[in-house]
Amino acid sequence: MLRQVTAIRYVTPLREGGSLPGVVEADDLGTYVAKFRGAGQGPKALVAEVICGELARRLELRVPSLVVLDIDPVIGRAEPDQEVQELLRNSGGANLGMDFLPGALGFDPVAHPVDPTLASRVLWFDAYVQNVDRSWRNPNLLIWHRDLWLIDHGAALYFHHNWPRAEAAVHRPYRAEDHVLAPYADRMAEADAELAPLITPELLAEVLALVPPEWLTAADFDSADAAREAYVAHLSQRVARSVDWLPAGDAA
Template sequence: MLRQVTGIRYVTPLREGGSLPGVVEADDLGTYVAKFSGAGQGPKALVAEVICGELARRLGLAVPRLVVLDIDPVIGRAEPDQEVQELLRNSGGPNLGMDFLPGALGYDPLAHPVDADLASRLLWFDAYVENVDRSWRNPNLLVWHRQVWLIDHGACLYFHHNWPRAAAAVHRAYRADDHVLAPYATRLAEADADLAPRVTPALLTEVLALVPDTWLVGADFDRADAARAAYLVHLSNRATRSAVWLPQGRAA
């Protein structure tokens, strides 16, 4: 599982996200952007954050460090916002923490040009995990220390919101029309040739082991190992047919 830390102070809400993430200080002296288990999207958004974030990291893309952030609802008692108090009351236990990058800038394609190799690798990854939340309106990319960092993957893997139909959608094509980096991703064939063979069952098993059991057990699965097996089958099968789901005309 991811490294575990304990939240000791709720600092401030981040109003940009629909799930009302917040900045939390932890007992390891770190500051994290917290994604809460009690938010409207539920634990599946946290599962997607871990799977996609840690897979991206292993494929050489920059992702802020992720931790399991244990929250005691008592830290929200002094928060004047009633909505935040309720969110913290509903989020006791393990939540997701993403390392806060001080001074990071939101990505602007006009101000922060990205080379074709990085744009293509990032678009390939988003196509694989079916990321519908990387548009020019909301890139979910940060620029920090002159590097592009990927954040906010809670909307990925949307097959897991309907497991009975997941198998039918395993090779679903990805539409990149609205993707913020699509105009720059001119080396997608090369990215595909490099990345697709690296997404092996062994790599996926390593990533899936990082997801806390409590986020995997619920309406769909009675056991965490059964959930991990289902994710492994789906994601392994998708990795083998990249020519089907990559934007047309771009696959190798």
Template sequence: MLRHVTGTRYVTPLREGGSLPGLVEADDLGTYVVKFRGAGQGPKTLVAEVVAGELARRLGLPVPRLVVIDIDPIIARAEPDQEVQELLAASGGANLGLDFLPGALGYDPVAHPVEPELASRVLWLDAYLENVDRSWRNPNLLVWHRKLWLIDHGAAIYFHHNWPRAAAAVGRPFRADDHVLAPYATRLSEADAEFVPQVTGDLLSEVLTLVPDDWLVGPDFESPDEARAAYVAHLSARVADSGAWLPQVAAA
């Protein structure tokens, strides 16, 4: 399971994202960028963050540590912004925290060229999970201690917003035209050969067990375990058909 902490102080909103994440201090003395379950996109965004982030970690890609952070809406009392107060009031219970990387810089593709191997591995993962939110307009990459870090995966696996049509998306091609790392990703076939054997049903099941039950409840499934099985089945089918969705960057 992901480590559980308790939020002790809401520090400040981070208004770069549409979901209004915030910086929160916790009882483990850590500081986290928190994605709130009460935001407009709902808990499915948090599910996507866990699936993409923890799968990336297991494939050796750098992502900030994830925690489940319990929020008591009472911490909103000292916050003067009414929008933030309403968000915290709607987010009592388990939320998602990403380890805050102090001093990290936003990725600049001119100032920070990326090695073809790393760029190809990141693009492969984004293509697999249909993460459309790593464009040159919004890279969702940080540079911290001279190392590239992947953040903000809430837009990934968007098939889960329409489960009745999810099967039709298994082989859906991924367009890499706008992907910020596409110019460097010249070894996609090598990344495919490396990752496909690693992304097994067991690995996907391991990642899905990290998602809290109450983020998976809803009208689509009778139980959280049924939801987990559906995610594993879809993602297993998609990785088995990588030739259908893997972009051809050179041709693009």
């Protein structure tokens, strides 16, 4: 599993996202952006964060380090916002923490042009995991130490919100016209040839093993092993059918 830490202080909410993430300090002296299991989409958003974040990392895309963040709701007692207090009360136990990148800048496509190879790799990855949340309105990209970092994958893998219809999503094309990196991504065939062979059932199983069992069994599955097998099967089938969903190089 992911490294586990315990939250010791709730610092401030981040109101950019609909799920109301917050900045917390932990017992390892680290500062994290917390994604709460008690938020709107529940544990499935955290499952998507781990699968996508750790898979992206293994494809050599930059993602802040992820941890399992244990939260005692008592840390929210001094928080004046009633919405935050309720969120913390509903999120006791294992939550997700993403390493806070101090001084990071939000991605601006005008100020931060992206290398076509990197843009194509990110667009390929988002198409594969069906990430609908990388638009110019909400890029979910940061610039830190002049490098591009990927964040916020809770809206990806939307097939897992309706497992009976997940099979149809294997072949579903990815609409890339709103993707913030589409204007730079003119090497999609090369990205597919490079990345698709890396995603093996063994790699997917390695990534799924990092997801806490209680998140996987919160809905749909009786056991974590059954859930892991279902995710590995679906994602293996999708990567084998990239011809069906791969955006064209002129996606913009």
